[in-house]
Amino acid sequence: MQSQLPLYPEQASNFAPQVDALMVFIIAICVFFAVAVTLAIIFFLYKFRRKSTGEIGVAIHGDMRLESAWIVVPLVLALAMFAWGAVVYVDFRRAPTDTLDIYVIGKQWMWKLQQPNGQREINELHVPVGQNVRLIMGSEDVIHDFSVPAFRVKMDVVPGRYNTLWFRPTKTGKFHFYCSQYCGTNHAIMGGWVTVMEPDEYTAWLSGSSGTIANPVLAGEKLFAERSCLACHASDGRGRGPSLNGFFGGKVKLADGSTVTADEEYIRESLFNPSAKIVAGYQPLMPSYQGQLTEEQTLDLISYVKSLQAEPAPSTGAGATPSQGTQTTGKK
Amino acid sequence: MPKVHYLNASYGLKSWLLTTDHKRIALLYLASVTFFFFIGGLFATMIRIHLLTPGGFLVSPETYNKLFTMHGVTMVFFFLIPSIPAIIGNFLIPIMIGAKDLAFPKLNLLSWYIYIIGGCFVLYSFSTGGLDTGWTFYTPLSSIYSNSAVTPAVIGVFINGFSSILTGLNFLVTIHTMRAPGMTWFRLPLFVWAHYATSIIFVLGTPVIAITLLLAGLERMFHLGFFNPAMGGDPILFQHLFWFYSHPAVYIMILPAMGVISEIIPTFARRPIFGYSFIAGSSIAIAVIGFLVWAHHMFLTGESVYAALAFSLMSYLVAIPSAVKVFNWTSTLYKGSISYDTPMLYALGFIGLFLVGGLTGLFLACLGLDIHLHDTYFVVAHFHYIMVGGAVMGYVGGLHFWWPKITGRMYPEFLARIAAVVLFVGFNLTFFPQFVLGYLGMPRRYHSYPPEFQALNVMSTAGASILALGYLLPMVYLVWSLKYGAIAGPNPWPATGLEWKTASPPPTENFDVTPVVDWEPYDFEHRPDLALEPGIGGLLPAHGDD
Numbered sequence: 089m090q091s092q093l094p095l096y097p098e099q100a101s102n103f104a105p106q107v108d109a110l111m112v113f114i115i116a117i118c119v120f121f122a123v124a125v126t127l128a129i130i131f132f133l134y135k136f137r138r139k140s141t142g143e144i145g146v147a148i149h150g151d152m153r154l155e156s157a158w159i160v161v162p163l164v165l166a167l168a169m170f171a172w173g174a175v176v177y178v179d180f181r182r183a184p185t186d187t188l189d190i191y192v193i194g195k196q197w198m199w200k201l202q203q204p205n206g207q208r209e210i211n212e213l214h215v216p217v218g219q220n221v222r223l224i225m226g227s228e229d230v231i232h233d234f235s236v237p238a239f240r241v242k243m244d245v246v247p248g249r250y251n252t253l254w255f256r257p258t259k260t261g262k263f264h265f266y267c268s269q270y271c272g273t274n275h276a277i278m279g280g281w282v283t284v285m286e287p288d289e290y291t292a293w294l295s296g297s298s299g300t301i302a303n304p305v306l307a308g309e310k311l312f313a314e315r316s317c318l319a320c321h322a323s324d325g326r327g328r329g330p331s332l333n334g335f336f337g338g339k340v341k342l343a344d345g346s347t348v349t350a351d352e353e354y355i356r357e358s359l360f361n362p363s364a365k366i367v368a369g370y371q372p373l374m375p376s377y378q379g380q381l382t383e384e385q386t387l388d389l390i391s392y393v394k395s396l397q398a399e400p401a402p403s404t405g406a407g408a409t410p411s412q413g414t415q416t417t418g419k420k
Numbered sequence: 421m422p423k424v425h426y427l428n429a430s431y432g433l434k435s436w437l438l439t440t441d442h443k444r445i446a447l448l449y450l451a452s453v454t455f456f457f458f459i460g461g462l463f464a465t466m467i468r469i470h471l472l473t474p475g476g477f478l479v480s481p482e483t484y485n486k487l488f489t490m491h492g493v494t495m496v497f498f499f500l501i502p503s504i505p506a507i508i509g510n511f512l513i514p515i516m517i518g519a520k521d522l523a524f525p526k527l528n529l530l531s532w533y534i535y536i537i538g539g540c541f542v543l544y545s546f547s548t549g550g551l552d553t554g555w556t557f558y559t560p561l562s563s564i565y566s567n568s569a570v571t572p573a574v575i576g577v578f579i580n581g582f583s584s585i586l587t588g589l590n591f592l593v594t595i596h597t598m599r600a601p602g603m604t605w606f607r608l609p610l611f612v613w614a615h616y617a618t619s620i621i622f623v624l625g626t627p628v629i630a631i632t633l634l635l636a637g638l639e640r641m642f643h644l645g646f647f648n649p650a651m652g653g654d655p656i657l658f659q660h661l662f663w664f665y666s667h668p669a670v671y672i673m674i675l676p677a678m679g680v681i682s683e684i685i686p687t688f689a690r691r692p693i694f695g696y697s698f699i700a701g702s703s704i705a706i707a708v709i710g711f712l713v714w715a716h717h718m719f720l721t722g723e724s725v726y727a728a729l730a731f732s733l734m735s736y737l738v739a740i741p742s743a744v745k746v747f748n749w750t751s752t753l754y755k756g757s758i759s760y761d762t763p764m765l766y767a768l769g770f771i772g773l774f775l776v777g778g779l780t781g782l783f784l785a786c787l788g789l790d791i792h793l794h795d796t797y798f799v800v801a802h803f804h805y806i807m808v809g810g811a812v813m814g815y816v817g818g819l820h821f822w823w824p825k826i827t828g829r830m831y832p833e834f835l836a837r838i839a840a841v842v843l844f845v846g847f848n849l850t851f852f853p854q855f856v857l858g859y860l861g862m863p864r865r866y867h868s869y870p871p872e873f874q875a876l877n878v879m880s881t882a883g884a885s886i887l888a889l890g891y892l893l894p895m896v897y898l899v900w901s902l903k904y905g906a907i908a909g910p911n912p913w914p915a916t917g918l919e920w921k922t923a924s925p926p927p928t929e930n931f932d933v934t935p936v937v938d939w940e941p942y943d944f945e946h947r948p949d950l951a952l953e954p955g956i957g958g959l960l961p962a963h964g965d966d
Contacts, residue, residue, distance in 0.1 A: 097861050103791070110788050111859070118779040121743075125750055125775060129768065132753035133760075136689070142952040144944040145691025145756035150748075155698050158747040159740060166736040169786050174729055176788025181725050196565070230561040231655060233720065233795060237861025240792040244721045246656060247560065248649025251722040264870065268795040268863040270554045272561055273481050276866035361652065379650060 518600025677814025798858025
């Protein structure tokens with residue numbers, strides 16, 4: 089048992105001061121109203137206590153000005169809370185473009201995490217301080233939730249789709265992460281530690297353990313060949329499906345006239361539900377790979393597609409698009 | 421006491437099990453709801469004892485998960501939702517509007533049997549493998565991965581839903597068509613307005629949860645792919661459907677309690693309620709807006725940012741009518757003639773706890789804060805302040821307020837005041853530390869936790885032991901009062917409602933002559949029939965004294 093009781097967790101990311109400031113703002117408003125109402129009640133209870141048994145109170149039926157005031161004032165304050173909260177949330181949901189991308193897979197009851205170079209970790213996550221980090225998260229079974237209280241971030245990890253969350257660690261050290269969405273028997277022990285390191289330490293840590301790396305781009309390239317993806321997605325653009333060179337991260341025009349960004353979620357959807365969003369000019373011919381790919385294989389394929397550059401030159405894993413680097417960003 | 425009343429008008433088990441008297445059906449509900457409250461309370465006790473140590477004190481992880489699931493299912497579906505409407509509402513609504521019974525007495529009895537059948541299915545689930553999905557039944561955990569007895573549980577909750585629907589239907593029709601002469605809409609007690617709003621949710625919301633749980637059950641039994649992503653289903657769809665009912669269900673629990681408070685406060689302040697039409701209107705506003713906030717439970721599921729913005733905004737809007745109620749109750753104390761009888765203590769306790777529960781809702785409705793607070797103990801504390809601090813204080817307060825009417829006897833006042841204070845203190849000690857735990861980041865539904873959270877958990881468990889005492893005390897003295905309590909008379913407080921114009925306990929047909937209402941609600945000034953001096957009792961010794 090600790091000797092002192094802290095009231096808030098460590099502030100270790102860009103979001104922590106923002107969330108805490110919001111907390112203080114709302115606490116201030118709420119404490120004001122709670123104290124005002126409580127004092128009024130206590131005062132009335134004393135002042136207007138029954139003095140004789142036959143006594144009745146004064147018949148006051150209401151007051152329109154008061155009613156209007158206590159509708160309008162709370163409404164204005166509520167809108168202020170809404171607006172500030174919305175600003176923080178929108179920031180949280182829109183990751184910047186220069187992120188270090190880490191793949192996360194939740195399964196009952198462990199976390200598998202993968203650094204951009206393929207370095208894999210279980211229930212541990214190493215990230216460099218000061219770097220924008222984005223987690224791209226999928227689940228192999230039920231809904232999980234990746235949460236780091238010291239960073240004030242949290243996002244559900246839902247089977248059948250990718251959810252992302254981002255943060256910028258501002259402090260080195262070890263911080264708890266938890267599964268926050270109830271996921272069955274060992275939900276409570278499905279957690280681990282985020283280790284935030286100096287950038288050079290992080291680079292050293294990455295290279296120091298490179299012996300056990302399975303390169304996801306190479307694995308993805310192998311799958312791409314094995315599953316005959318190339319038969320349709322020819323790199324010259326003359327196949328029955330669109331060429332995937334330079335495809336990732338760009339805007340894709342769809343058959344129904346709308347556009348989507350070719351991100352991880354879109355590639356994933358196209359693998360499992362290919363006819364959902366057909367690229368303009370192509371036929372819905374692709375079969376679904378539902379049930380035929382594990383979550384890890386899916387991520388390998390995505391890594392490979394990401395690595396394909398605009399020029400039709402088959403990648404060997406070193407390439408990366410500038411905005412969604414699969415390369416590590418050890419140096420800022 | 422009257423010689424003949426609804427309790428002794430007929431005898432024998434059959435006269436109870438086949439009764440169509442709304443008052444007797446209310447007592448059937450009272451017995452069965454209390455039974456489920458005991459079961460749910462037992463689970464809660466074990467949860468709190470288990471959490472005394474970081475590693476978990478009492479049971480295995482599987483058992484712990486079953487305990488909090490069964491606690492939630494029992495308390496939400498079989499205690500909180502039926503408590504005030506099916507017991508106090510059932511007993512009082514016809515009397516309050518001057519009717520002989522509800523519009524459909526046989527449906528009323530049927531809804532109790534449906535409740536019992538649903539309850540049996542759930543108890544069967546609990547005793548044959550238990551249930552470990554959380555009361556929220558999130559898919560695909562509930563529909564595919566759980567190894568516990570999910571199917572009988574969802575069937576039980578599905579069946580139980582029809583009980584709510586029939587009760588709501590009964591209330592709506594009764595309030596529309598069976599008001600006594602002179603009982604206009606704006607002379608209705610606010611308790612009736614609150615139940616009108618609740619009934620709207622019963623009728624419109626319950627079918628959605630029923631069909632949703634049925635779909636999850638079908639997916640589990642026949643491997644259909646409604647929610648299973650491996651078969652093209654969407655697990656998030658389940659959450660939308662689930663919360664479409666289950667958020668309004670929170671208002672099913674709290675609106676009737678607000679109705680109780682709106683009766684108690686003017687009675688013990690002896691003056692008309694401040695802003696009658698605003699309190700009545702806010703009940704309807706809560707019921708309507710309450711249907712448009714459900715996805716605030718899902719800000720972090722990956723739902724669209726625009727949806728999150730809309731649902732956050734609506735969640736802030738639904739807070740306004742609740743605030744209006746609190747301000748009006750407070751103003752009702754102004755220039756009143758206030759006594760501190762037990763029901764009033766519960767009403768004041770309700771305002772205090774509901775203030776905390778309601779205000780902490782503003783934290784969770786805030787998109788930026790919810791990122792941190794979602795699925796932590798902050799949420800657990802928040803909804804217990806509403807559902808236990810609010811709804812249960814309202815329920816127990818209402819039981820005390822109308823106990824003389826229901827039984828004809830008074831409870832022991834001194835003990836009852838002690839119990840009200842013990843409940844209030846115990847509740848705060850149990851749940852306030854959980855706000856801090858939540859902000860520190862302790863996730864909910866954890867059978868074990870990091871050691872730095874222990875101090876606050878021990879505080880919470882210590883508080884829970886006081887809280888338990890606060891619940892046991894009324895159970896003991898209320899039963900005691902059935903035989904030994906002082907004779908209450910028709911109107912012991914006195915209060916202004918129509919229910920206090922008939923004998924205590926009332927005759928089977930409620931009134932000997934259909935009453936005519938020619939007074940405004942909560943009016944003490946123009947009511948010479950109210951005996952304001954103690955010891956005289958009310959006006960209507962319709963059946964002579966006992």
